[in-house]
Amino acid sequence: MTTALHTSSLTSLPLLARGKVRDNYAVGEDRILMVASDRISAFDVIMGEPIPGKGVLLTQMALFWFDKLTGICPNHLTGDAPESVVTEAEKAQIKGRSMLVKRLKPIPIEAVVRGYLAGSGWKEYQQSQSVCGVPLPAGLSNAARLPEPIYTPAAKAEMGEHDENISFEKTVEIVGDELAAQIRDISIALYKKAAMFAQTKGMIIADTKFEFGLDENGTLTLMDEVLTPDSSRYWPVEGYEAAFRAGQNPPSYDKQFVRDWLEQVRINGQPWDKTPPAPRLPREVIEKTAAKYQEALERLKA
Ligand SMILES: Nc1ncnc2c1ncn2[C@@H]1O[C@H](COP(=O)(O)OP(=O)(O)OP(=O)(O)O)[C@@H](O)[C@H]1O
Numbered sequence: 001m002t003t004a005l006h007t008s009s010l011t012s013l014p015l016l017a018r019g020k021v022r023d024n025y026a027v028g029e030d031r032i033l034m035v036a037s038d039r040i041s042a043f044d045v046i047m048g049e050p051i052p053g054k055g056v057l058l059t060q061m062a063l064f065w066f067d068k069l070t071g072i073c074p075n076h077l078t079g080d081a082p083e084s085v086v087t088e089a090e091k092a093q094i095k096g097r098s099m100l101v102k103r104l105k106p107i108p109i110e111a112v113v114r115g116y117l118a119g120s121g122w123k124e125y126q127q128s129q130s131v132c133g134v135p136l137p138a139g140l141s142n143a144a145r146l147p148e149p150i151y152t153p154a155a156k157a158e159m160g161e162h163d164e165n166i167s168f169e170k171t172v173e174i175v176g177d178e179l180a181a182q183i184r185d186i187s188i189a190l191y192k193k194a195a196m197f198a199q200t201k202g203m204i205i206a207d208t209k210f211e212f213g214l215d216e217n218g219t220l221t222l223m224d225e226v227l228t229p230d231s232s233r234y235w236p237v238e239g240y241e242a243a244f245r246a247g248q249n250p251p252s253y254d255k256q257f258v259r260d261w262l263e264q265v266r267i268n269g270q271p272w273d274k275t276p277p278a279p280r281l282p283r284e285v286i287e288k289t290a291a292k293y294q295e296a297l298e299r300l301k302a
């Protein structure tokens with residue numbers, strides 16, 4: 001395994017932005033080199049310790065899904081090798097963890113699709129029997145499968161802020177009715193196809209988030225990462241049933257170990273207030289998390 005990369009440091013390309021996970025570099029005017037680091041964020045705070053192998057995993061998983069999902073909507077991949085735009089000395093840093101993509105005009109909507117009731121969806125349902133204005137049947141419990149997948153968009157938050165659930169009408173205000181409907185319909189189609197495939201590998205995709213941008217011709221294009229454990233809630237089918245019956249959250253392939261640990265940690269006797277700096281992650285939490293990410297990709301590719 002390559003050494004863990006918390007923050008990339010390419011000097012041959014201008015840095016556009018560092019996200020919570022990805023470092024984006026400009027390649028000319030029209031392309032971006034997206035480097036997935038091994039950073040992990042929880043409760044929207046970036047941890048100080050990297051998760052070795054995570055960036056490579058996320059990238060390999062996104063590439064796997066881009067390939068599986070061709071035909072529904074164009075995506076941002078250029079097909080050019082990421083190694084071709086950096087110096088010899090920089091190749092090791094980006095190997096396996098980068099995508100060379102078209103630079104798009106990002107649409108400020110997180111296109112969330114849910115097939116199951118979990119997380120903020122479950123919270124909202126308990127208060128209003130609906131999620132993002134989508135009415136749902138009464139009597140659903142935590143982690144219940146929905147009769148049909150629903151589209152529950154969110155507004156993309158600024159760095160350090162939490163995304164905010166919004167109604168479909170609100171997305172119409174942001175991008176107009178034609179584009180809003182197109183984003184919704186494509187997102188649901190992508191989710192359905194992915195969920196059906198994952199099911200054959202013994203995995204449930206409870207929910208996921210897509211991001212879109214417009215290319216130079218104004219064509220709606222799928223961008224960012226797709227269907228990674230960072231952008232999606234994956235549950236192993238075998239763990240799902242038991243947890244669902246017991247009224248518990250099904251085990252997931254993501255940051256659950258980190259979140260659980262952060263929820264119980266005490267700093268001078270006090271719980272962590274979920275603002276930076278994050279407490280130091282113990283080695284065991286790091287290792288278990290790395291193994292979970294690995295397992296998700298292995299199951300998909302099996
Ligand atoms: N083809 C593209 N053109 C332009 N911007 C893109 C493209 N693909 C992805 N992006 C943007 O690049 C950034 C990727 O970085 P990263 O995922 O770390 O960001 P983040 O959104 O801050 O974190 P998180 O995903 O954890 O919320 C995002 O802001 C995403 O919208």
Ligand SMILES: [Mg+2]
Nearest residue numbers: 019021224225
């Ligand atoms: Mg992101």
